[in-house]
Amino acid sequence: MAGAKTTPGDERNFLVTNFVKSVYEVDPDWFVMENVPRITSMEDGKVLEYLLDQFAEIGYETEWAVLNAADYGVPQRRRRAFFVGRKSGEGFEFPEGSFRESKDQQTLFADREPPRTVRDAFGDLPSLEPGEEKTAYAADPDGEYQTAMRAGGAGLRNHRAPNHGETVTERIERTAPGEKIPYDSWSQKRRLEFGEPAPTLLAGPRPTYHFAHPTDDRGLSVRERARLQSFPDDYEFRGPIAKQRQMTGNAVPPLLARAVADAIAEQTVPA
Template identity: 80%
Template structure:
């Protein structure tokens, strides 16, 4: 099935659909700095466009398609500041145009189905009225839509990362969401005996070499150990994007004071903590600067881009390009490919390609 990815960023959502056998034919984002990473890792065209100014039909035209030609539209429009009042009075309001323009683009592109990903709070904003509004808009343009909040750790990602997913289908029943296959912590009790133990930071980092601040290495520390490391290295890549942030002595001393799993002693950085080997990581953040949010479990430093990518389930042959701050932004904002793949497989199991 042919798919277009709106608000594609580095292409995490696209990567999961690629892995599930879909043909991602294009990615759209207003941030041109993402183009090199997206096009290097996908056999697809990157369209630099602001969807408040370019129509869905305009995007299709640039990709060589007509409305109704692509089977699916996927994307994760940011919802910062989304306001129902703004949505009702001015759909182009900068606080909410990204979500409303995703809906508008779906209407104009006429796919058989769509997937929209977002932060979980979009389902509870304004006491649930924003969710009601979004579902009503998808209904108005002809899509029967279901939603669910999914945790990436439940699908084999070594990170607790909850995201809201909306799946809309133009014809037929609502599409079911994938069942969880992993536990999301070593302490979690589940009703299903089939849920596997969680993948952990140790699973993600075990074969990557130790680094000092500012150091870069291009050789693995060992052969892959375990299913997750083998999956990340399945195409036999060289090690890339593995450079540590170049911390000064003061930062290193702060990190040294934190035991694994503890917060790093900052007065104004409450989210900075040292990762614990034996559990999935907390939700990875983007960050506008080449700084760090999480410290390595044993090295006194922040994470390399490759370590961030491992926590997100990007395979090691997925190369991140551009300035380091942009690479951190791309890895922090992305949909984990293994989570995306689980959703994509569920869709293909329930929806036949359009003919």
């Protein structure tokens, strides 16, 4: 989707074609490609048809599916299109999710575990004032997810709140958890709620915020964003804060990536 709002001749419009070229040149046994869900319906499905034809021409049987990260234990509803190509053998079967997307799905997906929530992601992290940074956890890990996030033993890093002005702080303060923050031109700004997974984390070029903390009157720290993506705490983000936000927002959630990788490993026949 890079360059979608630019001129048709913009070279960024051909990034997906360049991916196909890279697969051809590297010639791996398998490949995985991730993109936004709309790639499957662009131009009435012609882009999808073109992609699958291109992969077939270079020798790959390719399966695709739109996966939701929340189904795989990520505390975030994040739908992305995945393409998995195999050089030889039968087609690929995508892994089944084992978590529900919402607490409301108890009847429809009774055999799945409850969704991981913002509380699961943030529960052991200390409260922050705007602009404040802390390097010590607020509590011992509570539950499987927090324990897994802290398994590397590296301590707490990247936990600094955006330095909001008084006007921004007041807007957040007036917003209830789960509600949109009152902006005329920022419809995606929202205050998170502890009891559900977060909406899709965005990248954005600004160093401020898209989502506000459920109880602190501020935007999220980079570590909180990383927790929503399932990056463990021993993964340190570096560089300007705006770039760290872009990295966390653009990334494939590691738990979802692992689910796809495990499925490939299970379906790979040893030589």
